[in-house]
Amino acid sequence: MSSLAGRTALVTGGGRGIGRAIALALAADGAAVAVAYRRDEEAARKTVADIEAAGVRGHAFRASVDDLDECRALAAQVEAELGALDILVHSAGIASRGHGVADTDPAELERLLRVHAFGPHHLSQALLPLMRRAERSDMVFVSSVITDTKPPFTAPYTMGKAAMEALAEVLAKEERGNGMHVNVVAPGVVDTDMGRRLVRATTGIEDIRQADASSPFGHVCSPEEVAAVVRFLVSDGASYLTAQRVVIDGGTF
Template identity: 60%
Template sequence: MAERGPLTGRVALVTGGGRGIGAAITAELARAGAAVALTYRRDRAAAEELAGTLTGEGAAVLPVQASVEDPAASARAVEAAVAEFGGLDLLVSNAGIASRGLPVGETTAEEVSRLLAVHAVGPHQLVRAALPHLRRHARSDVVVVSSVAAGAWSAGGAPYAMAKAAAEAMAHVLAREERGNGVRVNIVAPGLVDTEMGRRLVRATREGADIRALDAGSPFGRVCTPQDVAAVVRALVDPACAYLTDQRVVVDGGTF
C-alpha cells in the first residue's frame, strides 16, 4: 500500500484526467494520498493504463467516461466518485480542447459555441453538480485549469481565449459565493506546456518545429511540463495552504 500522504482521506475528481496535464494532476494527487476519479472522453486505454499504474502503487483511482460539455455526464461522474469513495471534496476542472487558430473574421459561431461549451458552460455545470458534496466538508477545493491565453489575447486565438476567460470569471465569482461554505476556488494558468496540444500548436505556428527546439530559449532551459502544472495544483490543495482562495497562479516561468 502507498504511504499515508498529506491528501489522505480526500476525494478528488479530475476532468480530462487521463492524458497530458490532467494525467499529471491525477498522479500527483493520488500519490499524495487522495482517492481520484478521473474523467476521459475517448481515450479509454490511456485512462485505464494510468489508473492501473497508480493502483499498482497503492493508490485508489477510478476512470469514468464523461464529456465535460454534457452536463448529465458530468453529474454522473460526480456521483460515480461519491459512490466509489464516499464523498467529494476536491474538484479539478481541467478538460479542454484547442481552437483552430483562425482570425475572428474566419471563425464560425459553431466553433465559438463548442469552445465555450467545453471550457466554460461545461465546467459551470460540473461545479453545480459537485457543490452539494463539496459543501459537506469543512474544507473543499475547486481548481480551474485555465491558460495565459486569457490575458495574452494572441491573434488567431479568440474562441480559446474567450472560453478560458469565461471559465476564470466563473471561478472568481464562485470563490466569493462559496467562501462561507469552506470552498476554496483558485485558477492555474499555464503557458505553453509539452503536451499533445502544445506540440500541435508549435508545429502549426513554427512550420513543423519540434517543441524541444524551444528549450534553449525557454525559462530555466526547458519548456513547461505537465508535472510543473500538477505540482502547483497539488500545492494549492495542501492542508498547509488553507487561507488562499480567489487567486490566479500563472505557470509559465515568468514569460507573461
Template identity: 55%
Template sequence: MADIDLAGRTALVTGASRGIGRGIALALAKAGADVAVNYTRDGEAAAETVAAIAALGRKAKAYQASVADEDASAAMIAAIAADFGPLSILINNAGVASRGKTVADTDAAEVEKLLAIHAVGAHRISRLALPQLRQHDRSDIIVISSVATLGHAANGAPYNMAKAAGEALALTLAKEEVRSGVRVNIVAPSLTVSDMGERLARAITGGDIHDLDARFPFGRVPTPDDVAAAVLWFVSDANPYCSGQKLNIDGAGQARF
C-alpha cells in the same frame, strides 16, 4: 510536494487520461488522494492513468463523460459519490484547442464548442459537485486556465474567450462558496509538454516541442509536473487561506513564443 498529505480525500480530475490532467491526477495520488479519472474518448489512455494511480497504492476509477453533456456529467458525479464517497477536490481541466484562425474566419460553432467545454462544462461540473464538496470542512476547486488570457493573442478568439470565461467562473465561485469552506483558485499554464502542446509546437516550428526549449525560462518548456505542483499547493494545508487567486505557470511572465 513530498510534505503535502492528501490522505482521506477524493479528487475528480476532468480530462485526466493524458497530458496536464494525467499529470495532476498522478500528483494528487502520490500525495495520498484517491482519484476519479474523467475522460471523453480515449478509454485506453484513461485505463493507463487508473493503473498508474493504483500502482501508487491509491483507489482510482475511470468515468467516461463529456463535460458538455448534462446527463452524462450528472451520472458521473453520482457514480463517483457511490464509488468513493463525497468529493473534496475538483480539478476542472477538460479542454480542447481552437483552430488558430482570425475572428473573420471563425464560425460561431467553434466558439460555442470551446465555451461549452472550458466554461459551461466547468460551471456544470462545479454545480453538480458542490453538494458533495460542501460536506467537508475544507474542499477545493481548481480551474485550469491558460496564460492566453494575459495577452489575448490574435487568431485565438475561441480559446481566449473560453479560458477567460472559465476564470470568471472561478473568481465568482470563490466569493460564493467561501462560507462553505470551498476554496476556488486558478492555475494558468503556458505552452506545456502535452498532446495539445505538441500539436501547437508543430504548427509553430514544424518540429518537436522541445525545439522551443531555448526560448523558455529555465531552458525548457514546462511539463505537467510543473502545473501539478501548483495544483497541489492550492489544494493542500500549505494553503490555509488563499482563494480566488490565479497562479501563472510561465516563468516570471517570460514563457512567450
C-alpha cells in the same frame, strides 16, 4: 507537500497531459483519485493503473463535459461510487482551430465555450452539494496565459478560458463560507500533445525539444510542473489561500 490521505479527488481530462500529471501528483500525496475522460479509454485506464500503483484508489468515468446531462450523470456516479469528494480539478480542454473572428465557424465557438465554461459550471453545480459536506474542499481550474495575451486567431479558446476564470472568481466568493478554496492555474506552453501542436502551428518547429533553448530555465514547461502547483493549492500549506490565479510560464509574460 502535506498528506492528502483521506481525501478524494476528481480530475476532468485526467487521462492525458496536464490532467494526468495532476491525477498522479494527487495520488502520490495520498488522495483517492478519479479521472473523467471523453474518448481515450486506454489512456484513462493507464492513468488509473498508475494511481493504484501509488497505493490509493483509482477510478475512471467516461463523460463529455460539454454535455449537461453527462455532467449530471458524472456527478451522480461520483457520489454513488466514491461516496465523497473534496477536490475537483477542471482540466478537460480542447484547442481552437486558429481562424480569425471573420472566419470562425459558430459551431466551433459554441463547442469551445461548452468545454471550457459551460461544462465546468454544470459539473461544479452538480457536485457542490457533495463537496459542501467536507470540512475543507478545493476546486482548481486549469486555464491559460492566453487570457492575458489574447493573441489573434484564438477567439474561441481565449473566450472560453476567460469565462472559466470568471466562474472561478465567482465560486471563490460564493463558497468560501462552505469551506471551499477555489483557485486558477494559468500555464503557458506545456509539453503535452496540445502544446506540441501549438508549437508546430505557431513556429513550424516539429520537435518541441527544439524550443527548450529559447524557453525560461532552459526547457518548455512540463505537465508535472503544473501539477506541482496544484498539489500546493490543495495542501495544508494553502489553507488560507483562495481566489488566486497562479501563472506558470517561467516569467515570460
